[in-house]
Amino acid sequence: MGQSTCLALAMASFVGTHLLLSHPLRAPTVRALGEKGFLGLYSLISFATLGWVIYIIWRSPAQTPLWVAPLWGWHVATLVMLIATILLVGSLIGNPAMVDPTGQPKFPAQARGVYAITRHPMMWSFILWAIVHAALWGTPKTLIIAAGIGGLSLIGALGQDAKKAKTIGAAWQDWQARTSFIPFAALLGGRAQWSAVMPGAIPLIGGLVLWLVASWLHPMPTGPWLWTG
Numbered sequence: 312m313g314q315s316t317c318l319a320l321a322m323a324s325f326v327g328t329h330l331l332l333s334h335p336l337r338a339p340t341v342r343a344l345g346e347k348g349f350l351g352l353y354s355l356i357s358f359a360t361l362g363w364v365i366y367i368i369w370r371s372p373a374q375t376p377l378w379v380a381p382l383w384g385w386h387v388a389t390l391v392m393l394i395a396t397i398l399l400v401g402s403l404i405g406n407p408a409m410v411d412p413t414g415q416p417k418f419p420a421q422a423r424g425v426y427a428i429t430r431h432p433m434m435w436s437f438i439l440w441a442i443v444h445a446a447l448w449g450t451p452k453t454l455i456i457a458a459g460i461g462g463l464s465l466i467g468a469l470g471q472d473a474k475k476a477k478t479i480g481a482a483w484q485d486w487q488a489r490t491s492f493i494p495f496a497a498l499l500g501g502r503a504q505w506s507a508v509m510p511g512a513i514p515l516i517g518g519l520v521l522w523l524v525a526s527w528l529h530p531m532p533t534g535p536w537l538w539t540g
Contacts, residue, residue, distance in 0.1 A: 315451040318367045322459035325360035329463060332356065334470050364456075374450040388443040389526070389534050395439040396525070397518030401425030401510045402433035407486060408471060416479065418486045424510040427503040430490035434468035437461065448531075468492065 332340065332353050341349045380388070401424055407416045408430065425432040441461025444453055472492065475483040491497035498505055510518075526534025 314367065314371045315455065318364065318371065318452060318455050321360065321363040321367050322455055325357070325364055326459050326463045328356050328360055330466060330470070333467065334474065364459075368452065368456070371452055374452055376453075377449040377451075379449070380447040384447060385533070385537060388447055389537055391439055391443055392526070392533070393518065393522045395436040395443075396522040397510055397514050398425050398428065398432040398439075399436035400517035400521060401514030402436065404511075404513060406433070408475065416482070418482055421507055422490045422497065422503045423507040425514060426490060427498060427508045429492065429494040429496075430486065431468040431471070431492065434464040434471075435494055437464040 332349075337349070340352065344352060404424075405419075406426075407418050409416075419426075422430070429435050438461050441457040441464070445457035445461075469492075472483075472487065476487070489497070489502055491500070491502065497503035498508060522534060526536055529536075
């Protein structure tokens with residue numbers, strides 16, 4: 312079995328088990344094992360399947376890309392990744408989509424910061440990462456990883472909307488009406504205010520630091536290292 316086939320199977324197992332345990336199998340598994348038992352099983356399967364993916368990537372030889380983006384594409388991608396890191400850091404602060412121990416998530420009267428951009432900032436940070444990497448460096452390995460991460464994030468965000476609308480009801484539907492799934496759609500449509508879009512100091516500084524560190528560790532020059540040579 313070829314390396315690309317093995318990687319595709321590993322990635323499919325990671326994505327498939329994550330989606331199954333996050334949605335259709337969550338409730339029956341919680342009933343059978345309890346919340347702590349479910350979290351333990353979920354974590355074990357996630358680490359095992361992700362470990363399989365990482366192991367195959369580590370063992371895979373270098374691949375010739377099917378395409379390489381022109382230099383201007385790398386400059387654009389560098390800016391897109393800065394947006395992605397700001398979305399990721401911002402998603403960790405006051406996210407109403409996160410699990411709330413009280414069962415009563417709180418929704419702000421007005422979407423602010425990264426939530427004015429999209430109500431799924433974490434998922435979109437991964438989707439943007441996947442799009443950028445697939446567009447820049449088209450090796451089979453890169454495309455498989457990007458498809459898995461991007462697809463999982465997109466399906467997960469859509470599934471979260473459906474699940475929250477069912478379990479939370481009107482409060483989530485009102486939040487949906489004031490925000491957007493697609494980044495910047497609510498702003499362009501007038502449902503969110505441009506004056507509220509500034510992410511704040513922590514997302515901006517944290518995102519910038521993450522962007523700098525990730526681009527410095529990247530095997531090819533990206534970020535400011537691309538601009539400075």
